[in-house]
Amino acid sequence: MDDNSVYRSLFFEESDDNLQQLNDNVLELESEPDNMDLVNEIFRAAHTLKGMAATMGYDVMTKLTHKMENLFDFFKSGKLKVNSDYISLIFRCLDRLSQLVEDLRDEKELSQDQISDLLEELEKVEESVNGSDQAAKTPEEEQDTGALTNVFEHLEEADLDVIHQAITGDYKAYSIAIRIDKESLLKGPRVFLIMEKLEQEGDVLHTEPSVDILEDGDFDTDFRLVYLTRDDLDMVKHNVESNSEIDEIIVEPFDEEKQQAGEKQQAEAPKTVEKQKAQQKQTPVKAAAKAKPKTTKNNKTSAAHQHANARNQSIRVDLTRLDRFLNLVSELVVYRNQLDDASMRNNADAMRDALEQVSRLTSELQDLVLKIRMQQVSVVFSRFPRMVRDLAKELNKEMELVVEGEETELDKTVVSELSEPLIHLLRNSSDHGIEAPDIREKEGKDRKGTIKLSAYQEGNRVIITLEDDGKGLDPAVIKESAESKGINTEGMSDDEIKKLIFHPGFSTAKEITNISGRGVGLDAVQAKISELGGSLEMKSELHVGTKFIIKLPLTLSIIQALMVRIGNESFAVPLDVVERVVMLKENEIVKTTNQEVYRFQEGLIPIIRTDRLLQIEPDPNKKKFAIIVKIDQKYYGILADELIGQQEIVIKKIDPMLQKINKYQGATIFGNGSIALILDVNAICNEKKGTE
Amino acid sequence: MGKKVLIVDDAVFMRMKLKDILSKNGYEVADEAQNGQEAFEKYQATQPDLVTMDITMPEVDGIQALKMIREADANAKVIMCSAMGQQGMVMDAIRAGAVDFIVKPFDTDRVIKAIDKALS
Secondary structure, three states: OOHHOOOOOOOHHHHHHHHHHHHHHHHHHHHHOHHHEEEHHHHHHHHHHHHHHHHHHHHHHHHHHHHHHHHHHHHHOOOOOHEEEEEEHHHHHHHHHHHHHHHHHHOOOOOOOHHHHHHHHHHHHHHHHOOOOHHHHHHHHHOOOOOOOOOOOOOOHHHHHHHHHHHOOEEEEEEEEEEEEEOOHHHHHOOOOOOHHHHHHHHHHEOOOOHHHHHHHOOOHHHHEEEEOOHHHHHHHHHHHHOOEEEEEEEEEEHHHHHHHHHHHHOOOOHHHHHHHHHHHHHHHHHHHHHHHHHHHHHHHHHHHHHHHHHHOOOOOHHHHHHHHHHHHHHHHHHHHHHHHHOOOHHHHHHHHHHHHHHHHHHHHHHHHHHHHEEEEEHHHOOHHHHHHHHHHHOOOEEEEEEEEEEEEEEEEHHHHHHHHHHHHHHHHHHHOOOOHHHHOOOOOOOOEEEEEEEEEEOOOEEEEEEOOOOOOHHHHHHHHHHHHOOOOOOHHHHHHHHHHHOOOOOOOOOOOOOOOOOOHHHHHHHHHHHOEEEEEEEEEEOOOOEEEEEOOOOOOOEEEEEEEOOOOOEEHHHHHHEEEEOOOOOHHHEEEOOOOEEEOOOOEEEEEEHHOOOOOOOOOOOOOEEEEEEEEEEEEEEEOEEEEEEEEEEEEEHHHHHHHEEEEEEOOOOOOOOEEOHHHHHHHHHHHHHO | OOEEEEEOOOOOOHHHHHHHHHHOOOEEEEEOOOOOOHHHHHHHHHHOOEEEEEEOOOOOOHHHHHHHHHHHOOOOHHHHHHHOOOOOHHHHHHHHOOOOOEEEEHHHHHHHHHHHHHHO
16 A cells, blocks of 8 residues: 555645635525536535545545535536535535544544434435436446456347448458456446457447447446457457456457357256356455455554654745745845955954844744734634524524625734634624524514624734624623623622623523523633733624734744843743833732732732742832733732833743643743743633732 | 646645645656646746646636646647546536546545556
8 A cells, every 4th residue: 555644634624714615605505506607616625535535545525525515516417406405415524524524633433423414415416306317226226247248248230230341341340359357447437448459450249238338338347349340350459458447357359159058058057157156246245245354454554654743733834924934044145155254354344244134034924924823713713604603594684794804814823823812702792693584584683694704804803703793792682691690780880781791600501502602602712812822802883893903923933022031031922911010119019918919090900029929139229110011900019129121022932841730831031042931821810810 | 856746726735735745656747727827827937747627616617727728739638636526527528528537535546547557
């Protein structure tokens, strides 16, 4: 067997693409069922998918794709009309295929059971189209075993006459028997090709089985024919042999006597032949069943080898960006050489010039690398129209998803983490936001609800908004629900009450549906977004709709940070959580029973003594600063001895062991080569909250 | 020097696979094309000894490309690559002058035998 591991990553990438394309196109097909171009496009994508799966030896996946493709074939030939039942079935197949691809990616073995339900359904559809036609055909297929023979079973008088006539001219008659490779696929066209080649040099007079059966491929491996030509024996042989996938051939001058003798023999022995056939038909099935576990085992061992590179993440890069990258690097090399040269000659001016260029190039390179890591949000968004469609069906609502700004780019890590929270929000909007069509009509709205998902860049942040024109949040309902859950809402403004939906364990759904409200609340969404360094806001107006605004950093690997000194150590505090910095005196820190607080604005905020927390010797002579950070709507004051300044820093990963102590997000390297740790403010403050 | 083969397929995966099979068996890959139009242009440019042509491709499909190539060069040797279930199209291709066809999934031996035969 070929070693397919090299192709694995490519296979996954292209499978993902093809599945996505199928999803998109099938969705489109539902609204334009007569668009034949679309059907062809779908057919092609399914076909490519099947071909790839088959080449990789993923039988289960191949089988499902093949059956699904048949359905598209029916659409194409007009035997089936596209309707939403079929579309739903196809979507289920696509989902299953995605699942299979995921399993393969995880090195899981696929089993036939994973697809048997869908296969059954697809077969039912097929049967309804083909009727009993197909069923009747299969058993007829004959099994050719034993020796290949060129004795014909039923040659008619008329044929013999033609042969006689031909031989008396300068033609010769040959009886040819051909056995096609057992494993040969597409036997019909194979025979057709052989005949076509023969016909170029002569005439095929008679075939057994008949030409129609042969060209449909409804035979096992053997067929016979009478061939008339001027060519001599060797040339005919050569002609037949020029075809591929042939197991065995017999080419002999046509011999009437042998033919007649054979006919008699055949007439005597039909019964035993029949019996043999029946037996043989059973054995191969058993053999195949036995062979199967073996092959899967083989796959497993080879799969284990491939494990190392299984989750090898890859990214597609626009070629022009890569070219620019190369250009910049080659420029860099030029200036490095200039630097070399200048330093040899001790020419400070030349060195400064070259350095200037190098620094320009470095920042350009930095920009470019970040851009290369960027991915369009469409990677995530493209799944949603399909999802909203399914949700609409499930909920018996009418709704439409409008997507804007799909081409907005974000760091790959952010993009891939984004789908989960967005799905959550979308489900929320579909389930709680958009009203049932009748209710909408009564309120003077369009029966069809609209959910708008848009993305755009603003400065060095990307804003993603999700807006529905549904019923909006009703403070009264939330208040009631909150109180029944034991949350005190006294003295809260409407806005504050609305924000309660972010409270852990809060769900406004009256009954728990399987779409949203599974106990995982919006608090999970918020947590995920802040994990990505972003923020989540919500605006809602009763009867008008709800809008969620997600603000995300462009990239996770370079951040703005406030550099501080604690004792003799330098630390970085991510700037996006910093509200402000205040100078404070020791006596402004007030001790309460269990913690130290500081009066900030109207309230008291906990103070975190970083020196104690990180076990650093403080510098008693220095002034103290409190860096006020806002985490989960709460303020904390983090003490520092000295401010160094604001700086753009590159986050470097730290040892996982160090990561486990939950105080550092990473490290960064200063221009002078020294290292500063980046404080994980989130974790530190949450820990503080826990001890309260 | 091995004979030159032009590989035509819209899936990178398939092209890589074929390329691998070919180069391991002493053939030289003249070029690769990902659709029929490109195949026609690259056929003109590289004048390969043989073309492996996928049938289903976007825009210009394999059969159209086959016809275009055969029209420009009546001696062009083109092997079609097809998958199960494409009987009709394979027949069309044979009528249009394809010398042979191979069926996906590709079996290295079979591919090489077909190509050897087509070039002998």
